[in-house]
Each structure stands twice: as structure tokens, then as C-alpha cells.
Amino acid sequence: MRPTTTRRSFVKGAGGAAVGMTAGLAGCLFGDDDEDLVIQYNAVDGWANYSTVRETFTEETGIDFPEDTKNSGQTLNALTNEADNPQADVAYMGISDAIVAEQEGLTQPYEPENWDQIPDDLKHPDGEWFCNHYGTVGWAVNTDEIEEPPETWEDLLDERFEDTIALYNPESAYNGFINYVNANLAMGGSLTDFEPGIEFFQELQDRGNIAAMPDQGVTTSFFQGEVPMLMAYDFNAYEAKYLSDMDEDSVEVVVPDDSALVIPYTLNVVNDAPRQENGEQLCDFQLSEQGQQLFAESFVTPARDDVDIPDEIADMMLPEDEYGGSQAIDYEELVEHQSDIRSEFSEEIAS
Known part of the structure; x- marks a missing residue:
């Protein structure tokens, strides 16, 4: 199977x-x-x-x-x-x-x-x-830098993840946008209510846990050891573990237990x-x-x-049991609100 x-x-x-x-x-x-x-x-x-x-x-x-x-x-x-x-x-x-x-x-x-x-x-x-x-939302963690990887979205707020998290800019790259959408849903939001996602990312920033959020190049930065954690998709994490120059034993693949969008x-x-x-x-x-x-x-x-x-x-x-949090969403409904979601992110987070 x-x-x-x-x-x-x-x-x-x-x-x-x-x-x-x-x-x-x-x-x-x-x-x-x-x-x-x-x-x-x-x-x-x-x-x-x-x-x-x-x-x-x-x-x-x-x-x-x-x-x-x-x-x-x-x-x-x-x-x-x-x-x-x-x-x-x-x-x-x-x-x-x-x-x-x-x-x-x-x-x-x-x-x-x-x-x-x-x-x-x-x-x-x-x-x-x-x-x-x-693909499914998933994270790659450099265990040489982070001894205890996260298991859920809530875990990312922990102080042990200060200056560790890198993701693509949700304003531009779909990969980053979906991680933002996923975080919002995991925090209790919906496709029409993004206040929980805004508050979550504001808290990540206030705690200094976000290390990088550029338009491009995040996977390469992780492969090169420049950032300790990559928020992307499961396949990006597997590539880091098995297809990059990184030590296979130093990369842990995480699919968040509470919610992982397909x-x-x-x-x-x-x-x-x-x-x-x-x-x-x-x-x-x-x-x-x-x-x-x-x-x-x-x-x-x-x-x-x-x-x-x-x-x-x-x-x-x-x-397969590690993908217990996998879920799909109504993508057409997401499209209806996508512009507003990105605008709100730009105004509340990126600025």
C-alpha cells in the first residue's frame, strides 16, 4: 500500500x-x-x-x-x-x-x-x-541546532525556538502562504477569520522566533545550515534529509500533529x-x-x-500514522478570501 x-x-x-x-x-x-x-x-x-x-x-x-x-x-x-x-x-x-x-x-x-x-x-x-x-505541510529541523523538535504549532511559541524558524514570505510565495493559513486553522481560526493567525505570528515575532521570511531561497538556506528550522512541505523536509549535503541523522522531518494541510x-x-x-x-x-x-x-x-x-x-x-493531522480545505473558498488574507498579513505582520 x-x-x-x-x-x-x-x-x-x-x-x-x-x-x-x-x-x-x-x-x-x-x-x-x-x-x-x-x-x-x-x-x-x-x-x-x-x-x-x-x-x-x-x-x-x-x-x-x-x-x-x-x-x-x-x-x-x-x-x-x-x-x-x-x-x-x-x-x-x-x-x-x-x-x-x-x-x-x-x-x-x-x-x-x-x-x-x-x-x-x-x-x-x-x-x-x-x-x-x-504535498503536505511539514517542517525540517536541524537537530544539531535544536535538540527537541516541535510536534505542534503551539510548540513553535516555545523559547527554545528563538531565532530558528524560517519560512517563505506568505505575501508572495504560496508555500509560506499555506503555512500561514495552516497556522491560523491550528490556532482556531477559519478561512474567514484570520485573527488567530495574526496573533500567532505576532507572538512568534515578539518572541524573536522567526529567523527569516524572504520571498525565495529558504530551502537552500536550510540546506546550507544557515537556519535551524524550515517551515514548508513534507517533501522539502525529506529532500533536506536525504537529497542535500546535510547529515541525514541531523535532519528530523516533522508533520505537525494538530493540523497539516494537503x-x-x-x-x-x-x-x-x-x-x-x-x-x-x-x-x-x-x-x-x-x-x-x-x-x-x-x-x-x-x-x-x-x-x-x-x-x-x-x-x-x-x-502513515505520522500524518494523522492531515486535512484538505475548501480551496475555492480560500481563493475568495486570498487577497484579503494576504493584505491583512502585510498590514499586521510584514510591516
Whole structure:
């Protein structure tokens, strides 16, 4: 049995879960209609095995697939700003930003190969977006720096975590935003009431427990030993433990006991994509068994029901009972309030 069965059931059970080189520079260098180029916004080396995915796709197809270092929020902003003159062919985002992109007319329908193997609640019914993999909120702890790792969100307020916690900026990166949403829910908030989350983060700051909250580079900072704790996803934590230069025995993976959100990441074909056929081919590759297995090698959960996590990877992951706090949410409801949530965070926390 794959170790993600229970987490997949959480995703399916959620009522609202029906839910480098910049592309502009690449367009200047290669030409918007270049047959041997595809641009995917948010294809970052060091994230979800994208360096290997990019290299393998190019080897298989001869189509150049350069790295793009935007995060989800920056990707949505770029698609919005470029709506009249698209530069990218494919976009990769957290599900909330993908839903916004669809609502704003920034995507176009496409059903990739193996469409039928993607669960219905992990794809837009018309193909405006579709999940390629998902993860669960999780933390990586450097036990050389922190002897007693946290088990719950409440634990993070303890004085032993002074100047230790690093996460992506919730104003910009979806990873950080979801950790903020998760903290709010764990503290008793809801998708319409973020006062508990505001108070929690204010207290973290007042106690000096947040060491870093930049737009980018947090996982790399943890891998390099610059911060003692990384708040991200379980797959980021597993990568730190098994795929970085860190001592495997010095990294502990934590999935918070009280609440750990399950988050789909998605692909879509950009509306009026300049290299649409290449973009569709790239989506097909990422949903192929080969592409899904490449993602699984970085500890993300494949979107396709019929693709298992390789045994050697599953054996390194936490047992299923460590995911008892896993939960999905109504992502469409989250989207309704996402702008206000980020604005409130900016006003109350980031400022």
C-alpha cells in the first residue's frame, strides 16, 4: 500500500477541492515561436526534482526547457501583466493561484495524456488546470541546532525556538502562504477569520522566533545550515534529509500533529501561449508515468492514482500514522478570501 492513501482520501473528501532565465529574456534570445523552446513559469531547480524533470524532458524531446525562478505568486503576477502578450507556455502554481488564473482568463483548456488517471477533484473539469503532484505541510529541523523538535504549532511559541524558524514570505510565495493559513486553522481560526493567525505570528515575532521570511531561497538556506528550522512541505523536509549535503541523522522531518494541510500543485497551459504545442507536450510529459515517477523521487505525491511512489522512496518517508493531522480545505473558498488574507498579513505582520 502506498503511504499516501489516507492523505489522498483527505484530498478527495474536501468539499471544495473540486477543486535562472526569465521567460521575457528567453523570448528575446530564442524567439517566441521557436520550435525548440518551451517556457514554464516556476520551474525551479531544487524544488520537486525539477532540475531532473527539465533535463529528462529535453533529452526525450530535444526541446529546451530552461529554469525559471518565479514562485507561485510571482507567476500569477507575471501572467496578469503579460496577458496581452504572453511569454510563457505553461504555468506551475499552488492550487489557489491556479484557480485565480483560470478565473481571470489567463489559462486555456487542455486535457493532457493520462487525463483520466487524474482524480476528478485534482483537475478543473474543462482542463483549465490539473494537479501534477501534491504535498503536505511539514517542517525540517536541524537537530544539531535544536535538540527537541516541535510536534505542534503551539510548540513553535516555545523559547527554545528563538531565532530558528524560517519560512517563505506568505505575501508572495504560496508555500509560506499555506503555512500561514495552516497556522491560523491550528490556532482556531477559519478561512474567514484570520485573527488567530495574526496573533500567532505576532507572538512568534515578539518572541524573536522567526529567523527569516524572504520571498525565495529558504530551502537552500536550510540546506546550507544557515537556519535551524524550515517551515514548508513534507517533501522539502525529506529532500533536506536525504537529497542535500546535510547529515541525514541531523535532519528530523516533522508533520505537525494538530493540523497539516494537503496542498495540490498544478499545471496549466497559458492562454494564447506562444509555443502552445510545446507547452502541451511538456504537460503530457509531466503527467506521464516517467514524469510522475521523477517527481516522486523528490518525495512529492504523484497526482495520478495509478502511479505509486517507488518503494525505496516510500521506505524513507514517515509512516502513515505520522500524518494523522492531515486535512484538505475548501480551496475555492480560500481563493475568495486570498487577497484579503494576504493584505491583512502585510498590514499586521510584514510591516
